[in-house]
Amino acid sequence: MNNIELSDSKLVSLYIKGNEESFEVLLNRYKSKVFTNIYLIVKDTYIAEDLTQDTFIKAIKTLRSGRYNEEGKFKPWVLRIAHNLAIDHFRRKKRYPTIVMEDGSNVFNTLEFSEAPYENFQVQEDTKKKLRSFIEELPENQREVILMRHYQEMSFQDIAESTDVSINTALGRMRYALINLRKKMKQHKIAYDSNIYPT
Amino acid sequence: MIQTFTQLDLIRFIYNETTTEQNRDIELALLCNNELMEEYKSLKSTVATLSEVSYTPSNSTLENILNYSKSTNLHTAH
Numbered sequence: 001m002n003n004i005e006l007s008d009s010k011l012v013s014l015y016i017k018g019n020e021e022s023f024e025v026l027l028n029r030y031k032s033k034v035f036t037n038i039y040l041i042v043k044d045t046y047i048a049e050d051l052t053q054d055t056f057i058k059a060i061k062t063l064r065s066g067r068y069n070e071e072g073k074f075k076p077w078v079l080r081i082a083h084n085l086a087i088d089h090f091r092r093k094k095r096y097p098t099i100v101m102e103d104g105s106n107v108f109n110t111l112e113f114s115e116a117p118y119e120n121f122q123v124q125e126d127t128k129k130k131l132r133s134f135i136e137e138l139p140e141n142q143r144e145v146i147l148m149r150h151y152q153e154m155s156f157q158d159i160a161e162s163t164d165v166s167i168n169t170a171l172g173r174m175r176y177a178l179i180n181l182r183k184k185m186k187q188h189k190i191a192y193d194s195n196i197y198p199t
Numbered sequence: 200m201i202q203t204f205t206q207l208d209l210i211r212f213i214y215n216e217t218t219t220e221q222n223r224d225i226e227l228a229l230l231c232n233n234e235l236m237e238e239y240k241s242l243k244s245t246v247a248t249l250s251e252v253s254y255t256p257s258n259s260t261l262e263n264i265l266n267y268s269k270s271t272n273l274h275t276a277h
Contacts, residue, residue: 023268032255039254052256056264064271131252149214151254156216171207178210178245185248 008074016063023063027056030075034082036151040144041086042093051089055082127190134184142177145170204228209235213243 006014006025014022034055039048059078062068068077135143144163148154156174160167204225211217212225229236 018272020265020269020272024265027261027264031261032253035256036254049256049260053260053263057267060264060268060271064273128252131248132254135249135252146249147254150249150252156211156214168207171210174214175206175210175242178242181249182241182245185245190248 012063012068012074016066016068023060026074030078033075033152034078036147037079037082038086040147040152041083042089047089051082051085054085058085130188130190131181131185134181134188137184138177138180142173142180145173146177149174206238209239209242213239213246 006022008026008029011022011026015026031052035048035052038051038055039045042048042051055078058081135146138146141163145159148159148162149156154162156167156170160170163170165173204221208217208221208225212222217225229239
């Protein structure tokens with residue numbers, strides 16, 4: 001299926017008529033945005049995995065039941081489901097705090113972040129894991145602006161409004177985030193050309 | 200040459216959030232100022248590296264979603 005030509009509303013319409021492939025296209029189109037949106041709130045990769053699954057399952061249930069009435073607006077709709085589920089979790093977590101390790105990480109959150117698809121790409125995957133860990137180590141406001149700009153494709157103006165700061169503050173946070181990441185990459189000898197794209 | 204933009208404008212330039220006019224000024228300044236060019240290259244390569252990092256759910260989560268979808272498809276004979 002050509003996912004460039006088909007709009008969200010067309011894909012939704014096809015899915016409701018029974019075309020499974022169209023949902024796969026929607027899932028691939030929005031999986032990263034939904035996941036990042038949730039992660040920004042819950043700040044735990046494994047809870048974000050679970051809530052991403054819950055989000056899409058809730059979307060499927062609504063689409064299957066015929067209650068979906070936001071044709072053409074799939075993206076804000078599915079992101080709103082994700083946001084609400086993440087907020088619900090956050091509120092529950094406040095009532096039932098999780099056990100944390102000495103370094104502050106969740107006691108259950110010790111597995112890999114994502115699955116490496118092929119052994120041949122292990123070197124690249126290791127580098128990517130390191131980069132993700134560098135992002136995790138950034139101060140929260142710098143990490144947040146990276147996630148919003150890179151993975152949610154928000155403009156700096158949108159980020160400023162969403163985080164209730166001036167656009168210059170948002171830009172400044174991004175600049176420091178990039179400088180800090182660069183420093184960490186240098187310290188760990190991660191070079192863009194030689195490791196990400198090995199020859 | 201008087202520099203009419205800030206380091207924050209350089210960030211906006213890297214992320215394609217500057218106007219055509221601002222782009223011309225910044226491109227000219229980059230050609231005339233080695234220090235600025237080095238900072239630009241450094242920031243740009245970090246941004247390019249970030250694009251290689253994905254925040255996506257695992258394959259097993261995606262499979263679970265797709266399997267759930269298939270299991271609820273009334274149009275398909277099970």
